[in-house]
Amino acid sequence: MTPPLLELENLGVRFGGLQALDAIELAVQPGEIFGLLGPNGAGKTTLFNLISGITPPSRGRVLWRGSEITNLDPSRINRLGIARTFQNLRLFHSLNCRDNVLVGLHRQARLPWAAALLGTAAGRRRQQTLRDQAQHLLELLEIGSLAHQPAAALSYGDRRRLEIARALASGPELLLLDEPAAGMNPSEKEALRLLIRRLQSQFKLTVLIIEHHVPLMLSLCDRLAVLNFGKRIALGTPEAVRQDPQVIEAYLGVGGVV
Amino acid sequence: MGAAFHDASLLQQMLIGALLGLSVYLPLSCGQLSLATPGFYAIGGTTAALLSTRVPALGGGDPTYPLSSVMLEMAVAALVSGLLALGIGKLVLRLRGIYLAIATIALVEILRVTTLNQEALGGAVGIFGIPQPFNNPGGYAAFTLVVLALICWLFARLEDNRTGRAMAAIRDDELAAACQGIDTAQTKLLAFVFSALVAAITGVISAHFFNSWNARLGNFDASITTRAFVVFGGSRTWLGPVVGGLLLTALPELLRPVGDLRLIVFGLVILVGPLLAPQGLVTPERLQGLGRSLQGLRRAPGGGEPTEALDPGPR
Numbered sequence: 192m193t194p195p196l197l198e199l200e201n202l203g204v205r206f207g208g209l210q211a212l213d214a215i216e217l218a219v220q221p222g223e224i225f226g227l228l229g230p231n232g233a234g235k236t237t238l239f240n241l242i243s244g245i246t247p248p249s250r251g252r253v254l255w256r257g258s259e260i261t262n263l264d265p266s267r268i269n270r271l272g273i274a275r276t277f278q279n280l281r282l283f284h285s286l287n288c289r290d291n292v293l294v295g296l297h298r299q300a301r302l303p304w305a306a307a308l309l310g311t312a313a314g315r316r317r318q319q320t321l322r323d324q325a326q327h328l329l330e331l332l333e334i335g336s337l338a339h340q341p342a343a344a345l346s347y348g349d350r351r352r353l354e355i356a357r358a359l360a361s362g363p364e365l366l367l368l369d370e371p372a373a374g375m376n377p378s379e380k381e382a383l384r385l386l387i388r389r390l391q392s393q394f395k396l397t398v399l400i401i402e403h404h405v406p407l408m409l410s411l412c413d414r415l416a417v418l419n420f421g422k423r424i425a426l427g428t429p430e431a432v433r434q435d436p437q438v439i440e441a442y443l444g445v446g447g448v449v
Numbered sequence: 450m451g452a453a454f455h456d457a458s459l460l461q462q463m464l465i466g467a468l469l470g471l472s473v474y475l476p477l478s479c480g481q482l483s484l485a486t487p488g489f490y491a492i493g494g495t496t497a498a499l500l501s502t503r504v505p506a507l508g509g510g511d512p513t514y515p516l517s518s519v520m521l522e523m524a525v526a527a528l529v530s531g532l533l534a535l536g537i538g539k540l541v542l543r544l545r546g547i548y549l550a551i552a553t554i555a556l557v558e559i560l561r562v563t564t565l566n567q568e569a570l571g572g573a574v575g576i577f578g579i580p581q582p583f584n585n586p587g588g589y590a591a592f593t594l595v596v597l598a599l600i601c602w603l604f605a606r607l608e609d610n611r612t613g614r615a616m617a618a619i620r621d622d623e624l625a626a627a628c629q630g631i632d633t634a635q636t637k638l639l640a641f642v643f644s645a646l647v648a649a650i651t652g653v654i655s656a657h658f659f660n661s662w663n664a665r666l667g668n669f670d671a672s673i674t675t676r677a678f679v680v681f682g683g684s685r686t687w688l689g690p691v692v693g694g695l696l697l698t699a700l701p702e703l704l705r706p707v708g709d710l711r712l713i714v715f716g717l718v719i720l721v722g723p724l725l726a727p728q729g730l731v732t733p734e735r736l737q738g739l740g741r742s743l744q745g746l747r748r749a750p751g752g753g754e755p756t757e758a759l760d761p762g763p764r
């Protein structure tokens with residue numbers, strides 16, 4: 192068996208009196224699409240914040256390819272190969288779509304000082320290559336025609352796509368998607384499912400995805416974990432998770448099963 | 450003669466306003482509400498005043514003070530304020546919003562009070578008889594224009610590449626920028642140090658132009674006035690603070706005919722400007738619109754001149 196790409200060991204997060212995450216154990220294998228399910232407030236976004244270095248854990252460790260990354264800051268973690276989108280959309284509002292993606296290309300965009308300052312021919316060619324790369328990513332996400340629109344002017348669904356394009360630009364191995372289908376209609380959701388699969392194989396990604404739409408998750412994910420009140424209550428294949436009595440109870444409530 | 454003398458002198462002050470606007474703009478363009486510019490401006494002025502009056506080797510006794518000595522003063526002032534900005538920036542840039550503003554105002558005050566109480570730095574009286582590299586305001590204005598053009602060019606290059614984009618991203622959403630792999634602390638520090646360098650260089654020019662220097666020239670009032678340059682001109686492209694600095698420096702002079710009313714009018718402009726144009730006078734969108742209409746003109750027969758400088762679009 193290949194060693195896991197990402198491992199969470201006995202992770203706990205407390206916010207004051209609230210145990211948002213409790214003793215979470217998880218191992219994500221390279222190349223898999225791994226889903227996180229759970230009711231509102233279960234701690235899913237908190238788990239993403241923890242992996243991406245935004246929220247420090249109160250307990251436990253995060254391992255990336257076997258080495259500890261627990262208290263690294265977000266920019267270091269991104270540079271190691273972990274990129275994310277945000278549930279509540281955090282685009283760069285005053286920049287247009289292409290520039291949003293160009294910010295994602297930050298790490299690749301390094302130029303020799305002289306070329307950057309003097310605007311030499313080589314420097315300009317490099318800038319053009321970067322712009323082309325950004326445009327290409329926008330086209331992959333099917334928002335290529337919006338390149339010069341300010342991010343603030345996009346529809347909700349397009350903003351979610353732009354978030355994904357921007358995250359991909361930083362060249363991640365692991366992509367964290369926080370409710371990418373929120374606010375989309377059923378046909379858009381289906382299109383997104385196909386898109387995620389395509390991106391996953393094209394960029395050889397490992398994907399960790401949070402989404403409330405259970406049928407979408409069951410058909411998209413290789414494996415799923417279910418959180419409830421900060422605890423992992425189930426883990427396994429879509430088939431196994433669907434039939435798990437604890438999951439049924441969490442979703443339908445105690446006594447909800449007729 | 451008198452009018453021309455006055456015009457060149459006003460122009461010189463406007464150019465200094467533009468330079469100070471650029472200095473304030475830089476931290477602001479990555480969302481840092483720093484008001485430290487007058488402090489570093491004062492360091493520049495004091496450095497120039499001290500070196501040119503106390504170091505005979507620089508040529509203070511010559512009929513015209515050598516420009517090379519002015520450059521040397523600039524280098525020393527830039528070094529001193531750059532190092533100070535590096536040290537202070539590491540500490541204060543952890544603060545956000547209004548807290549950073551307060552910390553930087555405190556810095557300006559500390560520098561002012563220190564100068565005021567140190568006879569060696571000019572004390573309460575200041576330093577007089579600063580030697581003149583130019584014998585008329587026109588010479589100063591021409592020199593300052595070259596310096597301004599050079600700095601504008603650097604700013605334009607900066608905004609065109611990754612560091613400029615990173616700064617804009619930090620202004621919009623610092624956390625999201627960090628999640629894209631941007632070293633936000635380093636980028637903010639870079640902006641703060643660059644801002645200090647521009648202010649210090651401007652201080653050197655001012656000291657010679659004013660012929661004397663004292664602690665009052667870099668005070669809290671200057672923090673607010675220079676901040677107004679950027680609010681008024683716009684903080685999303687380097688052209689904003691340049692336009693703001695030029696216009697707002699000229700305005701009180703142009704309003705001189707209306708007497709005491711001018712302060713009221715000046716206040717109104719500063720108040721109403723941001724209300725009418727919250728993003729400032731110059732925004733990338735407006736520049737693009739202007740570029741397009743000028744291109745239209747150029748294509749039309751007998752149209753205007755090509756205006757490369759105003760075209761912010763991809764080339």
Ligand SMILES: Nc1ncnc2c1ncn2[C@@H]1O[C@H](COP(=O)(O)OP(=O)(O)OP(=O)(O)O)[C@@H](O)[C@H]1O
Pocket residue numbers: 206209211229230231232233234235236237238278
């Ligand atoms: N920074 C914070 N400070 C205090 N409490 C927090 C913080 N972030 C999250 N919480 C709390 O932690 C719990 C888990 O929140 P989280 O956002 O992780 O849930 P979620 O599973 O993503 O829910 P949703 O499906 O609604 O997005 C919630 O009760 C939330 O109010």
Ligand SMILES: [Mg+2]
Pocket residue numbers: 235236237278
């Ligand atoms: Mg959430």
